[in-house]
Amino acid sequence: MIPAAEAAPAGPRWPALRPHLSSFDPDAFVRGVGRFVWEPVEAPRPLPGTGRPLAGRRLLLVGESAELADAVGAALERRGAHAVPYTPGRELRRDGWDGIVDLNVTGTTYAAGDTGWRPALARTTRAVQAAYPRWAAERRFGRHVYLAVTHLGGLGGHGAGPVPQPLGGVWAGLAKCLPRELPAAGIVVVDVDRAEPEVIAEAVARELPQPGDFEVCYRDGRRHVLAGRPAGDAPPPGAAPPGPGDTVLVTGGARGVGFAAARAFAETFGCRVVVTGRHERPSSEGPVMLDDAAFTRWRRGRLATARTPADLSRVRREVRRAEEERTVHRNLAGAEADGLRVDYLRCDCTELPQVEAVFAALGDGPTHIVHNAGVDEPARFDRKTAEEVVRTVDVKVTGFAHLVRSVLARPERRARLRLLSNVGSLAGRMGGMVGQADYAAGNEALARLGFWARDTLGLPVQTLCWPTWERLGVIANYAAAVRYVSTLDPADGARRWCAELASGHTGEVVFLGRVGAVLSPGQLRGFGTLTGHPDLPRLHALNHYLGEVEEYEVFRSLSGTLTLTAGSHPCLSEFRVGPDLAVPVSVVLEYAVAAGDWVVPEGWPLLHLRELRDLRVELSALRFDAGTLVLCRTARGGYRGEAWCVDVVVETGAGVRAASVTLVYGDSPAVQEGGTVRPGDRDGGCAGSARVPAAGTGPDWAGLVLPEADASAGGADASLLLPEVRPADLWTVPFPPAPTVDPAAVEELVRAACRRPRDAGTGTFGVRRLVLAPGAQRVEVLTPEDGARRWAGSRGGAVVLRAEGVGAAGS
Template sequence: MTTTGTAAHHEAAQRWPAVRPHLSSFDPDAFVRPVDRFVWEPVQVPYTGPESDRPLAGRRLLLVGESAGLVAAVAERLGERGALVVRSDPDTALRTDGWDGIVDLNVMGSTYELGDTLWQPALTRTTEAIRSAYQRWVTEPRFGRHVYLALTHLGGLAGHGEGEVPQPLGGIWAGLAKCLPRELPAAGIVVVDLDRADPASIAEAVEREYVRPEHFEVGYREGLRHVLVGHPAPLGPPDRHVPDEHAPGMPPGKHAPGPDDTVLITGGARGVGFAAARAFAETFGCRVVVTGRGERPAADEVSALGDEGFAAWRRRRLAQGRTPRELALVRREIHRAQEDRTVCRNLTGAEADGLRIDYLRCDCTDAAQVEQAFAALGEGPEFVIHNAGIDDPARFDRKTAESVVRTVDVKVTGFANLVAAVLARPERRSRLRLLSNVGSLAGRMGGMVGQIDYAAGNEALARMGFWARDNLGLPVQTLCWPTWERLGVIANYSAAVRYVSTLDPAEGARRWVEELSSGHTDEAVFLGRIGAVLAPGQLRGFGLLTGHPDLPRLHALDHHLGEVEEYEIFRSLRSTTRLRAGQHPCLSEVRVDAAPAVPVSVALEHAVAAGDWVVPEGWPLLHLRELRNLQVHLGGLRFTGEHLTLHREARGGYTDGEWCVDVTIRGAEGTDIAAVTLVYGDRPAERTRTTVPVDDGASSRPAARSGRLSWSGVVFPEKPADRSEGGLRIDLPPVEPADLWTVPFPPDPTLAPAAVEAIVREVDRHSVRDAACTLTVRRLVLCPGAQRVEHLHATVGLDRWTGTREGVGVLLAEGVRLRD
């Protein structure tokens, strides 16, 4: 008998990763890392849409737009293609029934002029349409049953690349659409950007992209289809967009602010804005002017309180709220006092440190106040940072159209007013060296639940930056930030960190200084780790990255996802995968009754992968600990012709305090292939003592014979079993993911596939039957290290198996047998 001690087990567990941490297994307190700098560029891709000649036939569409003439013309074209169109435009009131999808023309058909407000009634119309459908769509599990398709007119390349941007306000709807999957995870979402706004081009694009959206953003320029792809782009020298007087080739640092320069920051008195203000003042010695909607808060008794004193004052004030109305008023008072206290402490702290940071009252959505702020700065600032923003988190069905417009207004109207103030006087235009937009990942890649309007405003800001640069010749850059750790307008930090990793404020300030100094006029996106909160449809957006450290994980998630048919967040997933014999090495390895078949280990991995998407509400930290009641019908693994279709259904819930996901896999005709229950816990499974069994009853086991299964030995070479001491020991060959799959990022296994195949081989050999039967395993415990089992040990009758790695028990299989 061999034993492995607790100390050795713990030491090994620290070296080995947990077995398939749940999709949500990210520690919020440790999910802060340096970010990488990315840029997005258009790449031409072929069209691979539905094969039907009339894909829109019978589709009931709500066509939304602010140009009644364009809506009518597009409706006619879509009707010719078989769609049943309901209109909503200035001449037609919104109907809340009789349609299943939304095609949103928003401000298509108009060309942007600085200060246009046509977007406000258009966004109101969109908001009302989505809110009217929200409850139907959020409860619909059929994936892609409902579709939101937004058309934009940004030049056909989503505002990127060469050429002017005709209507940058389309960015509002691009940002809104990319955030919708957070709240409507089963809906089909796509943004289609066109270089033409005529009815024929619009109808053709809708027909192509509506039925089966493949990417978040698709562009058509001169008839060619493009998508946006992100790739790492370390900060380099100023690019071609920098005006002549700041052309490439100037000495390094020439673009940076100096002691005689002024940097104006909208909304910069708190949070991220003030962190930047301090960094600029400390690094460059320049004057920084931050702004707020009100007058500079005066120091008073409350603002002078320390943290403990302010907490006590807050408790006393809350206790004085007797009615719901009084309590709401008290909470607003406390919120305002907290903001004023922060501003006071920031400004007085900067003064004490000798930094030149001043405060001006300026609501950037008020053109008169913006003009007053510029006038107060003499001939105007050399640098303008548009940082102001509102984050009012609430699900979209709980927001009013007015609140949505107000959130977007800060970004869109604020930017327009700043540009208008710069252009109002020649001396201001000549002095301006850079206008830097503060964008967000919420706009570029989709934000949190409750951030749809915030995402819309930020993505619009980036597209307006392109427009001002290319149409007006202004030096404009946009920086898209993730959440700064416990800074900024994000109301719920612990929730935000589940979406993407947060940014250390010191690193953020350093990078901002570098970006400002470079003088570049492009969009830069800062992206760290991609977090737990991810819907199946969003892989289309996140997957279009190159050079990102999470690519292996994202591709692994996609590898076994298949075509999603139904998805209920926190409840269930149903999908279909079609495998082709010989497509990958692992699909050429096994035969069942002489017919090509899928290995048991592959079927098991496919079942386990479903658990990545069926998570408990709140995304708690979970690890896969056990597989229970595993059944694999070996005959069902055989290819039918060249293919095998796997219909997979997973449903999750709590059982006796454990999160369990029941997974079933069926064939094309509904025949059973596999079933298993996945059991998760808040920590990995741990076995402190492993006993390697000795088989003292070999005579009770049927003699080895030629089984119903066979292996070619290319992927899973066989090593003879060792029975020298009366027991059964199998030394396993190393099998790498690349040995199984010929894909760029072959997925790591949950359980060592060589171990699974060795167990199946031995049980098959020692079972007497006339046809392939059903493999059953009552319980399979997976400990850290089970991905790479080195040795297997079997008990009497081969019904209990132990797997070890470096002498440590990492796998326990109980109740293993073949039955009819």
């Protein structure tokens, strides 16, 4: 189906993640997507208390309807906020706003061809850009909030009932992409069933103070969130797929993903496929006809003629246009040579006369329409003009409206149409890359327009939300794209697309691969309502130790709190310091290490946790106070020579230091040592050989979850056989987090340190250096060396862990 010249190269395609250890295999994440649908799920949030949650909040109101903005502002003022409508030319506060409440086109009802969204989107762009510098520099998590109000029927456009204003999808897509550029900002989209001031103000009061889920819906006063679930690997078979007598119109289908689909349709169904582009069909002369080597020489020669920056810009546009024409010519010539019925017509779908001309050329019209046209010119949102943002969205929104108007212009066209298939993007559904806010806005609007056209006009509309196709499509930076989500094999994409087209189903389908490395704490919480995905164990593990984020600076630091309750999980009933229940050292260590998932270098390179240095734990600080323990974690990262290091400090809620450690990462894992672990020195306090602190004064383990190692199994070399401690033994959660370091090994090192006469009773546990190789999550044998100040942990005869300087910290 895919021309050999466009096929993706073999080899790993998954982005560089940040595994704690290299047991993670990037090759296992190559390719592959699941088929998902999103739907509203009731998810109540406790009602606000008697206080006024918006009290003192300074909110900027943005919206097309000044009357609605004034009324909503008054309702917010009654709830304690200071709300000011934004109007063009008004000087914005230089000290910043606590939040922006964007009413956009809420309060208006959509009709095909409406253009009121354009000034509304331009207004939004300017308002967000005015706040952008301050919000981008802000580390306090959720200090600023962007809240977009939509009027899609109270269920986000899903479910039964009308979709009054589908163009709210523009702002939903834009909002979900902003966390990529403003990672500390709070983001939430609130959909209401009634565009009334009190309804809107009450929803804002509930969601703005503590934004969590990205998409929240209120219908009849009941709160819902949009949740993703698997929808089966393939759609149900359709009754009337395209055939030899049918015509499939693909807007913008002369290159990239669109042409891959066009070829697949022509091959699979034997139908005629008409692809379109904004320019005339390339002529068979000039640089278009050059081979690769000759074209490279031509390009260099043209660029060499530039003498000024303006010349260079002009020549680059010329070269880019020549490259596009060359691709189109090769695609069409290749299809013709293969006997495929693929034709080309000029059409800028944002121009209604050009759309009408295409329909006129097709007689009674196409049987299937694939609205694939789109542009993606990535740049950070603050660097784009309002006109550029509107133009990107225009291709999707206005193009769709013109296609619908042309279909409905003549009864025979409507009768002939069997399916209008929208080409959406994962960027719209779940947020795109940095620089894709406008692209995401256009694609998400397209999905909501599909719901509207289906339910209001009775048109058969489906929307397919695709991830990045390998080396195809409008994505300008493929290397960056694969750090966000796994890519799609073009052959698999073409096969899936044919199945969706043949099915003729209506609705939205999302093709979702593996979740990549580029993830912020807000996004993790925002898209927490996802089921049936293979990355759920990893995502839930990230969330397990995240706690409440207080400050976040991407590539620099993270701070926040985690509140633990005694007895709430098996591991929190296991350990005591003196008479009091306490948090085991292994749990505190995992909490500290988990900060490394968020404090990463720019570019999110593949890094392996190689060492923990200068680990220090104050056992007395781990005790529960009145049944709870608040742990405040601060992590800061930076390069030290070639190594990426993250310094982590954990304190109690009272400000007492509980633990500290430095995480050391490298671009390759620590090397496992083969062979049998050499015997250790029995002198100096191996298991059972030295004084144990008196009962009730030192640390003590119940032994139910973290039992003591079996010293008798070690034989003459004094090795300890460690029990297997599974994640589910420690945590009673659906996806218990896998450890970075075997908790049985950590607790045994604590026991050994407490048995040393020199260290017993100090109340401080320390390890100068803990080297971790792949496999350290499960240590089978622990062997003492150098008087039990050094330990080697092995698995399958290979050393996977080395601990040096074990004992009371600093001793």
